[in-house]
Amino acid sequence: xxxxxxxxxxxxxxxxxxRRRWATLSSDTSLAPFVTTSTEKGRGALTVTPQRGVTSFxxxxxxxxxxxxxxxxxxxxxGLWAAGALLLAASLALFALLPPFGGLITLVPLALAFLxxxxxxxxxxxxxxxxxxxxxxxxxxxxxxxxxxxxxxxRLDKWASVKxxxxxxxxxxxxxxxxxxxxxxxxxLILLFLVIWPAPFAIIPTLVIFHRVxxxxxxxxxxxVREGRLPDTFRPDDIRVMLLSSLGEGHRLALESYEAxxxxxxxxxxxxxxxxxxxxxxxxxxFGFLLADPDWGRRTMNAFLxxxxxxxxxxxxxxxxxxxxxxxxILRHREWVSRLETALRRExxxxxxxxxxxxxxxxxxxxxxxxxxxxxxxxxxxxxxxxAIWGILFIAAWWGxxxxxxxxxxxxxxxxxxxxxxxxxxxxxxxxxxAADRLYRRWRxxxxxxxxxxxxxxxxxxxxxxxxxxxxxxxx
Amino acid sequence: xxxxxxxxxxxxxARLLERLWREGGPMLKTRLQVxxxxxxxxxxxxxxxxxxxxxxxxxxSADAHERIVITEKGxxxxxxxxxxxxxxxHGRRPDLP
Numbered sequence: 001x002x003x004x005x006x007x008x009x010x011x012x013x014x015x016x017x018x019r020r021r022w023a024t025l026s027s028d029t030s031l032a033p034f035v036t037t038s039t040e041k042g043r044g045a046l047t048v049t050p051q052r053g054v055t056s057f058x059x060x061x062x063x064x065x066x067x068x069x070x071x072x073x074x075x076x077x078x079g080l081w082a083a084g085a086l087l088l089a090a091s092l093a094l095f096a097l098l099p100p101f102g103g104l105i106t107l108v109p110l111a112l113a114f115l116x117x118x119x120x121x122x123x124x125x126x127x128x129x130x131x132x133x134x135x136x137x138x139x140x141x142x143x144x145x146x147x148x149x150x151x152x153x154x155r156l157d158k159w160a161s162v163k164x165x166x167x168x169x170x171x172x173x174x175x176x177x178x179x180x181x182x183x184x185x186x187x188x189l190i191l192l193f194l195v196i197w198p199a200p201f202a203i204i205p206t207l208v209i210f211h212r213v214x215x216x217x218x219x220x221x222x223x224x225v226r227e228g229r230l231p232d233t234f235r236p237d238d239i240r241v242m243l244l245s246s247l248g249e250g251h252r253l254a255l256e257s258y259e260a261x262x263x264x265x266x267x268x269x270x271x272x273x274x275x276x277x278x279x280x281x282x283x284x285x286x287f288g289f290l291l292a293d294p295d296w297g298r299r300t301m302n303a304f305l306x307x308x309x310x311x312x313x314x315x316x317x318x319x320x321x322x323x324x325x326x327x328x329x330i331l332r333h334r335e336w337v338s339r340l341e342t343a344l345r346r347e348x349x350x351x352x353x354x355x356x357x358x359x360x361x362x363x364x365x366x367x368x369x370x371x372x373x374x375x376x377x378x379x380x381x382x383x384x385x386x387x388a389i390w391g392i393l394f395i396a397a398w399w400g401x402x403x404x405x406x407x408x409x410x411x412x413x414x415x416x417x418x419x420x421x422x423x424x425x426x427x428x429x430x431x432x433x434x435a436a437d438r439l440y441r442r443w444r445x446x447x448x449x450x451x452x453x454x455x456x457x458x459x460x461x462x463x464x465x466x467x468x469x470x471x472x473x474x475x476x
Numbered sequence: 477x478x479x480x481x482x483x484x485x486x487x488x489x490a491r492l493l494e495r496l497w498r499e500g501g502p503m504l505k506t507r508l509q510v511x512x513x514x515x516x517x518x519x520x521x522x523x524x525x526x527x528x529x530x531x532x533x534x535x536x537s538a539d540a541h542e543r544i545v546i547t548e549k550g551x552x553x554x555x556x557x558x559x560x561x562x563x564x565x566h567g568r569r570p571d572l573p
Contacts, residue, residue, distance in 0.1 A: 147566060239497065239555050242562040249565045352498065353511075359494040362487055364561050454567070465564050469557055470483045476529045476553060 077211070084109075084207040091200035103199035110189065110202060113179050113210045117165065120175040120217060121225030127166035127173040130224070132236040132245075134164055137220055139248040140348045142341075146252060159185030159205060160212040164221065175221060179213045183259075183387050190391035194398070243360050244347050250367040251340040257374035258333035260381035265326040272322060276315040283307030329377065336370055339363065371458055379451040389443050396436035403429030486557075488514060488522050493531065493546060493554040502535050502543035526550070 087109050094102030123130050131152050135145045144155040151165040161180040166173040181189065185205065192202040224230055235241065287303035343363050346353065353359055358366070383390040403425045410422025495511040496503055503511075509519040523544070526532045531550035535543045546554075 237555070237559065239551075239558050242555075242558045246558070246562045246565040353495075359491050361490045361494050361558065361561065364565060365487065368561075368565060461564065465560060466486065469486050469560060472556065473486065473489055473553070474483050476531065476549075 080207060080211060084203055088200060088203045091203065095200050103196065104193070106199050106202045106206075107193070110206050113206050114181075115178075117176040117178045120164075120177055120221050122169065122172055122174055122228065123166075123224050124172040124229045127168050129230060129236055130166045130173045130175065131164070132241075133224070133230050133234050134220060135248070136234070136241050136244060139244050139344070142345065142348070144252045144255060145248055147249070153180060154216070155182055156212050156216050158182065159188065160209040160216075161185070162213045162216055164217075175225065177213070177217050177221065179210050181209055185209055186387035186391070190387055190394075194391070194394060240347065240350075243364075244344070246364050247340055247344045247347055247360065250364060251337065251344055253371065253374050254333060254336040254340055254367070257377040258330065258337050261326065261330050261333055261377050264381060265322070265330060268322045268326065269319060272315060272318045275318070276311045279314060280307050280311035283310055329373075333374070333377065336367065340367060368462065372455055375451055375455050375458070379447070386443070389439070393436050393440055396432045396439070400429045400432035400436065403432065484522070484525055488512065488518065489526070489531075490554065490557055492522060492526060493550055493557075496532060496544060496546035497551060497554055499546075502537065502545045505542055505544060508544055 087106070091103050091106045094105050096102070125133075127150060131147070131150075135147060135152050135154075138145050138152075138154045146153045146155075150167065151163055153161055153163050155161050159182055161182050163178040163180050165176050165178070167176070188205050189202055192198050192205075284303050284307040287306050288300060291299045291302055293299040293302065340363070343360055345351075347360060383393070407422045407425025407427075407429060410417045411419050411426055412422075491512045491514075492508065495508055505519075505523075509516060512519060512522075514522070523532070527534065529549075530547055531553055532544050533547050535545055537543055
């Protein structure tokens, strides 16, 4: 496969963002060994100097000579989008020939984009150091980074994420990456496939996500792969690196909690709207029958107005109740997101802290006191925050019910068809529903165990940490 | 005050060290006190405590103003606190007893 040379996400492609990014790169001493600056025809250019003999990411043609960033990667982009257009046309054609399931052919490019781990190259550094460097570099540009065992997951924008894995090899690490999506991105893709009819158009978000992932890898991972090592100026135990790491992790936790609570709020409002609509319909029917007015038209109008009034009263009251229930928690989480985001930006740009404002250490300590609330919020979020499991459960339940709807008439009324086929369909439907139930129970048990362990361990570790720090100062 | 009667207040010490580390050079006493957000009595006692342990040092500049600068020991102490905090935030157990 090919790789793009340019960086074309909406956020990164605007002139102001390029200027900001250029200024950040120019001032980031950790990238100094790779980056030189020059001014040509009044425009600043960053030049990444590759090193010969380093592994082949991006393709070898890119690793010879010097490369300006941003560079014109129109060939790669044009190729990718041309392939996307062809795939879209092919899936639409299949959809027309075999409606509606022909459109599911789009699952093939989806699998090709999301399932493989693409090799990025070799770096002469331990996996932990490489991942720490990449996490730091992504955080410097305000990306959300989650650290996992042997890999990091970086949220690039509203839809796109990337997983980067570092595996130990003799004398260094092999880097590879996988296209991934945020919960919103997965939600969009799953919705398109669940509804089935718009499935061919899933090629568009798939390409957008893939494009952004490869652009981010090109920008962040390619420089260290070309150089074959980490910048000499990068030290994982540097105070600023650790402060940025802590702030980034705190910001991620706060943001995920905020989003989880906001989603629950929207879900609750959705339930209120659905209940109100259902209530209006039932009230309308009930009053339509109960009202004694002999004029059918007037009776219908009265039933409509009474049911509408009752529905509106219920909707407004329930909506206000839901709002008052969720608002304090949402505002609290949002405030913490904002505080940590500001601190993160200040720390990465090395701005001084204004007098009277808390220092980064103070802020981190106060933020860590919020962790139990964030854990509690995420524990209430349920399947909202795990769209992949949600999608599997939905598909299993949906098809389980469909098979039973088809199978029960065949089983009960032999005149409609073969009862054996009916029994098989019912058995398959019941099997799918049982599997969905089992999967959900197992998912919920694991999640509850993990959250309980996190919550219980947290307060004990919090006290122990404080004692340890105070004792350390006392012993100096 | 904690600094004389027992354990020092972790946050006041961390605040002083952080401000001096960020400054990167000598800092006027009054500026440091304002930045640390403590009153003069508390500031003086914590400053004495830090000086006693070699975390900071006093410098008298040409204009006769006393300035405070963080020492290597002070930087290392602050680095250790940040390191533990970093591990804690990431859910890793810092080497706690």
